[in-house]
Each structure stands twice: as C-alpha cells, then as structure tokens.
Amino acid sequence: MKATLTLARRELASLFFSPIGYVVLALFALGSSMVFYIGFAPGNHATMRITYSGVVWLLVFLAPAVSMRLVSEELSRGTIERLMTSPVNDLQIILGKWLAAMFFFAVLLSPLVVQIIVLELAADPDLGPVFTGLVGLLLVGCLYLAIGTFASAATENQIIAFLLTVFIICGLTFLLYFLPTAEFIPPGVRSAMYYANVNRQFEDFNKGLIDLRNFVYFGSMTALFLFLAVKLLESRRWR
Amino acid sequence: MIQASHLTKWYGPTLAVDDLSLELEPGKIVGFLGPNGAGKSTTIRMLTGYLPPTSGRATLDGHDVLTHAADARRKLGYLPESNPLYPEMRVEEYLHFAGKLHGMARPLRRSRIDHVADRCGLSHLRRRTIGRLSKGNKQRVGLAAALLHDPPMLVLDEPTSGLDPNQIGQVRQLIRDLAGDHTVLLSSHILPEVQRVADRVVIVAQGRIVADGTVEELRERSHAEDDRAPVHVEVRGTPDSVKQALASLDHVDTVEAAEEPGQYGWCNAWVVPHGRKDLRVQIAEALAERNLLVREIRREAGSLEEYFVRVTDSSRNVSNQAATTSGGVA
Numbered sequence: 001m002k003a004t005l006t007l008a009r010r011e012l013a014s015l016f017f018s019p020i021g022y023v024v025l026a027l028f029a030l031g032s033s034m035v036f037y038i039g040f041a042p043g044n045h046a047t048m049r050i051t052y053s054g055v056v057w058l059l060v061f062l063a064p065a066v067s068m069r070l071v072s073e074e075l076s077r078g079t080i081e082r083l084m085t086s087p088v089n090d091l092q093i094i095l096g097k098w099l100a101a102m103f104f105f106a107v108l109l110s111p112l113v114v115q116i117i118v119l120e121l122a123a124d125p126d127l128g129p130v131f132t133g134l135v136g137l138l139l140v141g142c143l144y145l146a147i148g149t150f151a152s153a154a155t156e157n158q159i160i161a162f163l164l165t166v167f168i169i170c171g172l173t174f175l176l177y178f179l180p181t182a183e184f185i186p187p188g189v190r191s192a193m194y195y196a197n198v199n200r201q202f203e204d205f206n207k208g209l210i211d212l213r214n215f216v217y218f219g220s221m222t223a224l225f226l227f228l229a230v231k232l233l234e235s236r237r238w239r
Numbered sequence: 240m241i242q243a244s245h246l247t248k249w250y251g252p253t254l255a256v257d258d259l260s261l262e263l264e265p266g267k268i269v270g271f272l273g274p275n276g277a278g279k280s281t282t283i284r285m286l287t288g289y290l291p292p293t294s295g296r297a298t299l300d301g302h303d304v305l306t307h308a309a310d311a312r313r314k315l316g317y318l319p320e321s322n323p324l325y326p327e328m329r330v331e332e333y334l335h336f337a338g339k340l341h342g343m344a345r346p347l348r349r350s351r352i353d354h355v356a357d358r359c360g361l362s363h364l365r366r367r368t369i370g371r372l373s374k375g376n377k378q379r380v381g382l383a384a385a386l387l388h389d390p391p392m393l394v395l396d397e398p399t400s401g402l403d404p405n406q407i408g409q410v411r412q413l414i415r416d417l418a419g420d421h422t423v424l425l426s427s428h429i430l431p432e433v434q435r436v437a438d439r440v441v442i443v444a445q446g447r448i449v450a451d452g453t454v455e456e457l458r459e460r461s462h463a464e465d466d467r468a469p470v471h472v473e474v475r476g477t478p479d480s481v482k483q484a485l486a487s488l489d490h491v492d493t494v495e496a497a498e499e500p501g502q503y504g505w506c507n508a509w510v511v512p513h514g515r516k517d518l519r520v521q522i523a524e525a526l527a528e529r530n531l532l533v534r535e536i537r538r539e540a541g542s543l544e545e546y547f548v549r550v551t552d553s554s555r556n557v558s559n560q561a562a563t564t565s566g567g568v569a
Contacts, residue, residue: 078323
C-alpha cells in the first residue's frame with residue numbers, strides 16, 4: 001500500500017509537470033462551462049443534468065489524454081526497468097498509476113463545483129441529483145482511466161495509447177448506444193448491450209438514482225481493465 | 240550470493256546468452272567483461288529479474304529472482320545500462336522516491352541520501368533537475384540510487400559510461416571501497432577499468448563465458464599461450480656488436496638490432512627465444528661480460544588486452560562454425 005502511494009505521488013507530480021495536463025484542465029474548464037452556459041437561462045430547470053450529460057461526452061477524449069502517458073512513458077524512457085527491479089510488484093505499479101490519474105481527474109472536475117455554486121446562487125436546485133451526478137462522473141472517470149491505463153501498458157507510444165483508449169471507450173459509448181437500435185439484434189443481446197453502455201449507466205446517476213447495479217457495473221469494469229493492465233505489464237517480461 | 244545457473248536466452252531465432260553459469264562469492268568484486276553485443280546486459284537483466292531466461296535460473300542470496308522476487312530485489316542495488324531516470328524530478332526528490340520504494344523511513348532516508356550524495360559527488364547538485372544534468376552527473380545520480388538502501392549485492396551495468404577521467408577515478412575508488420561487505424558485479428567493455436577494480440574477471444563472448452579468473456591468472460594464461468615472447472634490450476653499442484654478443488647464447492632463435500633513432504650510440508635489440516624461455520638474466524650476463532652498458536631489458540609478454548581480443552575473437556569463429564554446421568543439419 002505504501003509503495004502504491006509512493007508511486008502515485010511521483011506520478012501525480014509528473015502529471016502536473018507535463019504541459020498536456022494543463023491543456024486537458026483548460027479544455028475541460030472551457031467545455032464544461034460552455035455546456036453549463038447554454039443551459040443557464042431563465043425558464044430552464046435549475047439542474048446540472050444537461051451539463052453532466054455534455055461533460056460525460058467530453059470525457060471520451062479528455063480522459064485518454066490524461067491516461068495515455070501513465071505506463072507508456074515508463075516504457076519508452078526505460079524507467080520501468082528500475083521499477084521492475086525494485087521491491088514493488090506489477091499490481092502496485094498499475095494501481096499507483098491509476099490512483100494518480102484519479103486524483104488528477106478529481107481536480108479536473110473542479111470547474112463543475114464552481115458551476116454548482118453559481119447555480120445555487122441564482123436559483124434553488126435540488127442538490128440530490130447534483131451530488132449523485134458527480135458520483136456518476138467520478139465512476140465514469142474510474143472506468144475510462146482504467147481503460148487508459150490498460151492501453152498505455154500495451155505500447156510505449158503515447159499517441160497509440162491515446163487512440164486505443166478512445167477506440168475502446170467509443171465502443172462502450174457510441175457503439176453500444178446506436179447498435180442496439182438496429183433491427184437484426186436479438187432482444188436478449190439488445191438489453192445486454194443497453195446494460196453495458198456507459199452513458200445509460202451514468203444517466204441513472206444523473207437522474208438522482210443510487211442503484212447497486214450501477215456500482216457493480218463500474219466497479220467490475222474498472223477492476224477488469226486494471227487486471228488486464230497488470231497482466232499486460234507482466235507479459236512484457238515474457239516477450 | 241549472486242548465482243546464475245545455466246542461463247539461456249533466445250530473442251526469437253537469436254541466441255543471446257548460451258547456457259551461462261556464474262557464481263559470485265560474497266564480498267568480492269567481479270568484472271563482467273565482453274565486447275559489445277556479447278550478452279552482458281541480457282545476462283544482467285536475467286540476474287536482476289527484469290528479463291526471464293528462456294531456461295535456467297538466477298538467484299540472489301538464495302532467493303529466486305522470479306519466484307521470490309520481493310526478497311531478492313530488496314537486497315539488490317541495480318544500475319541499468321541505459322541509466323533511466325525521471326528528467327522532471329530533482330536529484331534529491333528522486334533519491335527520496337527510490338528510498339521510499341525500498342521502504343526506508345524518512346530519518347534513515349535523509350542520512351543515507353546525505354551519505355550517498357557525498358560519496359557520489361552530488362552534494363552540490365541535490366536541488367538540480369535531473370533532466371538538466373550532464374550525462375556524467377546523471378550517471379552519478381543512478382549510481383547513488385543503486386547504493387541508497389545499502390544493498391549487500393550490487394549489479395552495475397557500465398557504471399562509468401559518460402564519465403570524465405576524474406569521475407571515473409572517483410567511481411572506481413567508490414566501488415573498491417564497497418568490497419568486503421558488498422558483492423559487486425561490474426560490467427564493462429573497457430578492460431583497464433575492470434582490471435583495476437575487480438578481484439576476478441569473467442569474459443563473455445557470444446553469450447558464453449570464455450575466460451574466468453583473477454587478473455593475475457588471466458595475465459598468466461596470456462603469457463603461457465604466448466610462447467615466444469621476445470626480449471627487448473636497449474644497449475650502448477653498435478648493432479653489430481650487440482648482435483654478436485647475443486646470437487651465441489643458448490636458446491636464442493633470432494636477434495635483431497638497430498640503432499635507436501635520434502640517440503647516438505644507443506641500440507635497440509629484440510631477442511626471440513627458442514620455445515618458452517625467459518632469457519633476461521642470460522642477456523644481462525652476456526652484455527655485462529662484454530662491458531656493454533644496458534639501460535633496459537624488458538620481456539614483451541602478451542598483455543591482458545591482447546588476451547581479451549584473442550579469446551573474444553576465437554570464440555566468435557567457433558560459434559560461427561557451430562552455427563553453420565547446425566544450419567547445415569537443419
């Protein structure tokens with residue numbers, strides 16, 4: 001545990017050191033504020049729902065930009081050789097990386113807090129869905145960054161890691177959003193696809209629902225990709 | 240302490256390390272020598288557990304590097320050949336990070352960082368960003384990180400690459416000071432570097448050990464294989480008189496003599512003996528009898544360098560032959 005936190009702290013310092021970190025922070029602040037601004041008008045409902053729905057699409061590109069360097073940079077610099085000969089194991093390396101990315105992600109979401117305060121000052125929003133929506137966004141972040149960690153463990157090229165992450169996320173969002181509407185899909189498969197769609201899982205939180213099923217979905221998917229990332233890192237030794 | 244048994248590594252169809260066995264006694268410094276591409280780094284990576292061998296086993300202090308990795312790694316200080324570092328970190332920050340990975344508590348870390356920074360000549364660079372350091376200073380940071388947790392076993396892959404002669408001297412001294420309570424495996428492709436530090440030298444070529452022994456033993460072997468080491472003599476006299484004096488001695492095959500350029504009256508002579516024979520005493524006596532003034536008598540035995548070239552080269556020929564025969568059979 002201690003080693004994991006040590007690794008996470010070093011990674012976090014690197015994330016804040018890199019220019020890409022600030023670009024992502026700025027893009028998110030700009031994008032989320034624009035979505036918020038569009039919905040922020042007299043006569044509209046005083047909720048964060050539209051903002052959150054927009055933001056979740058933004059994350060399809062911004063989360064991979066955070067995660068792309070996590071392991072791939074260690075691979076390309078060769079620093080992985082020092083880590084893998086230190087008394088830390090592959091699971092600790094992956095968890096440390098992912099935790100650092102999650103902390104960065106929490107900072108990334110901070111403009112939303114500002115928007116919530118603005119909304120609170122201007123109107124009287126129902127804070128329940130505002131809170132559950134934030135929880136939902138954090139869970140989406142858990143999953144996307146786990147996918148990103150996995151992809152960055154697959155290659156030492158950060159651009160490939162970025163594209164691979166976007167590709168997998170698009171599969172879980174766009175593909176599972178539109179494909180089930182096709183007629184040739186059997187009903188059983190269709191409902192499974194609906195369940196596996198990230199946006200539908202997130203919408204439950206956005207509505208203000210707290211359902212164990214949603215937690216199980218995000219928890220198990222995140223664990224799956226982190227597990228795959230550990231296996232991928234292990235496999236580098238055998239290639 | 241550090242033990243490799245029958246390590247073999249194939250990279251696809253290429254055989255990088257071929258059934259290599261090696262054992263290091265505790266407290267000794269062993270130089271691991273070989274031309275570039277001989278399989279030194281691959282062997283080292285297998286010994287440190289970074290690369291798994293195709294077959295064979297590596298243990299550190301009895302712990303298998305793959306199955307008991309945590310125990311083995313705790314006792315190991317490793318400087319990889321490429322010396323990878325995080326360029327955005329400061330020297331001190333990085334050393335703290337390395338210490339924390341080894342589970343060192345803060346007070347211990349502080350005192351050890353003071354110690355290794357001092358020993359590696361980093362005291363004035365502690366607040367500097369690693370990315371802006373020169374190659375030599377980066378190398379010292381890497382070395383400091385390897386020494387930080389005071390490991391009983393050290394594996395240093397080309398520790399002096401990129402250093403200037405002064406720094407090489409410092410690092411050499413540092414490594415020599417480690418002997419006794421540290422077991423050190425030191426790889427290099429530069430012979431004199433290893434020769435001056437190591438208790439024992441292991442020479443590899445084409446993934447196999449071609450020579451193994453103390454520096455003296457290897458030098459001895461190089462003499463033994465070099466039968467007809469000529470004796471070089473500098474004498475005051477004409478070439479003819481010197482030839483006359485030496486040609487009549489027993490066991491002398493040929494004598495050549497020539498006037499030394501630029502030094503009037505002095506003459507260089509080379510005496511080649513019959514078989515393995517040290518003629519220096521006979522030559523001195525013969526010249527003294529004739530009242531010829533001598534200023535140097537030196538036996539030009541093969542140097543360790545020549546020996547190194549010979550063993551690494553001949554093994555290349557052998558393995559080439561092996562490769563062609565096995566290819567023919569296949």
